[in-house]
Amino acid sequence: MMQTPLKNDPKVMRAWCFYDWANSVYSLVITTAIFPIYYVALTKNNNGGLVHFFGLEISASVLYSYALTGAFLTIAFLSPILTAIADYGGNKKNFMRFFCYMGSLACMGLFFFTEQTFSLSVLLFMIAAIGFSGSIVFYNAYLPEIATEDQFDRLSARDFSLGYIGSMILLIISLALVLFPGVVGIEDSGLPARISFLMTGLWWFGFSQYSFAYLPHNPYRKEARGNYLLNGFKELGKVVRMLRELPLLKRFLVAFFFYNMGVQTVMYVASLFGSKELNLPDESLITVLLIIQAVAIGGAYFFAWLSGKVGNTMALMWAVVVWVGITIGAYFVTTGNQYYVLAFVVGAVMGGVQSLSRSTYSKLLPETTDHASFFSFYDICDKVGLALGTLAFGVTEQIFGSMRNSILTLLVFFVVGLVALFTIRTRKLAPVEAAA
Known part of the structure; x- marks a missing residue:
């Protein structure tokens, strides 16, 4: 008989949250x-x-997009196989x-990023x-293994908040290094950025050790025998068959695919929109990023609280309605101050929709020991959606000649996601009082 892992251990939950502190700097x-600013500076001449x-x-900007898309599609292809194993x-x-370790060491290696390399x-x-x-x-898959359902929303919000704080x-x-290199005696204009890449890798690698020290290893005490690859594919097949019999989970994945496509695309093109359409300087764009990160901390906790009052589905629907308003507002933005206000609203719902999406998916999972395999489908929706969202944004701009018209494409994504959310009704996602 499979053993059930102990849940709600404060030390384990703290270690899980701390990994977001470690990796969000990336x-x-x-x-x-x-990195994007350094990349542009290195290639613009x-x-x-x-x-x-x-x-x-090849065009430097095209190569940058292809590199990201290639990375996302690679992990989207590999994750179902590796999670099943x-x-x-x-x-x-x-x-x-x-x-x-692969990611953090690669970040450290970017310290040597020059024209010659x-x-x-x-x-x-x-x-x-x-x-x-x-x-x-694999990190997301720990959530249903270390906490009970009543803790999912709050723990997910705490996790994202720690990540926002650490990355800020x-x-x-x-x-400080980039803007005031002379204070520490740096004369090479590119060195401060490369030092930040090195610090990112060291931060990620170093702080993750706390998480790895306390996160449980093999909490279900599984005993693997035979060919790992062959049995991994069998495990994946079992999960796919289970997924076919879970209509609410499939509906949520559809909803998540569309509204998250809009959210992630906004995050990747927000700075480009401010630079290209509003001609904002780099300093202003980085200020916007800090505003978003700071406000997102409160937003994550607010939507965790809101889900306890109105339920996960309704809280997510409210968040997506706000995203619809953001896209409409972005279409009419013409000044830097308007852009800052919009960034504040983005931050307020960004943390909430990200943390609540993960906890909602966890609540919809069946009784299983294959959490990593189930979360691989969640990750596929995230990565493929991001690739398609940025592609649709770019194609629309190319056809109509303006990023403002591309914003209307994102509006369609949010509306479709909102409609899909409306079809999800279950007591597992009800307000705390109703579910009790």
Whole structure:
């Protein structure tokens, strides 16, 4: 008989939340803030914006997009297979550690990113993205194993809040180096950014050790025998068959796919929109990022509280309605001050919709020991949705010649997601008082 792991251990829950403190610095420093600015600065003086990637001449901005898309699609392809193997052998923690170390070491390697190491550094950028995305799949799967359902919303919000705080701290340190290099005697203009990449990798690697020390290993005491790969595919097949018989879970994945496509696309193109459409300087764009991170802390806790009052489905629907308002507002934004106000609203719902989506999915899972496999489908919706969302945004801009028209594409994503959420009704997602 399979043993049930002990849940709601404060030390284990704290260790789980702390991994977000460790890895969120990648999302902010590498994905969103310092790295994109450094990449543009390094490539903007090339002939027509073209760069050489292992002998192939290509646009620098196109290469950047392809690198991210390639990384996302790679992990979307691998995660179902690897999570099934991890579930079969009960070694989810080892897989999470592997991807964490892969990503953090790749970030450290970006310290050597110069024109002379360009091709290799772009590969490291892709490896860092794969490491981050890969570790998150196994990390998310711990939630239903370490806590009871009544703790999911609150614990998920606490986790995201720690990540926002940690990433803000390192971003502020990195900005201080970039803006005031002379204070610490740095004369090379590119060195401060490369030091921030090194610090990101060290932060991620170092703080993750606390999580790995206390997160349970093989909590269901599984005993793996035979061929891991073959039995992993069998495990995946079992999960797929279970998923077919779970209509509410399938409906939620459809809803999540669409509204999260809009959320993630907004986060990736927000800075580009401010720069291209409003001509805001880099300093203003980074200020916007800090506003979003700071406000998202309160937003995550607010929506955890709201879900206890009105239920998960209704709380998510309210959040998506706000996102609809954000996209409509963005279409009419013309000044920097209006952009700042919009960023404040984005932060208020960003943390809430991310944390509540994960906890809602956890509540809809059946009684199972294959949590990593189930979360691989959640991750596929996230990564494929992001790839398709950014693609649709870019194609719309290319056809109509304006990013404002692309915003209307995102509006469609949010509306479809909202309609799909409306079809989900279950006591598992009811307000705390009604579910009790």
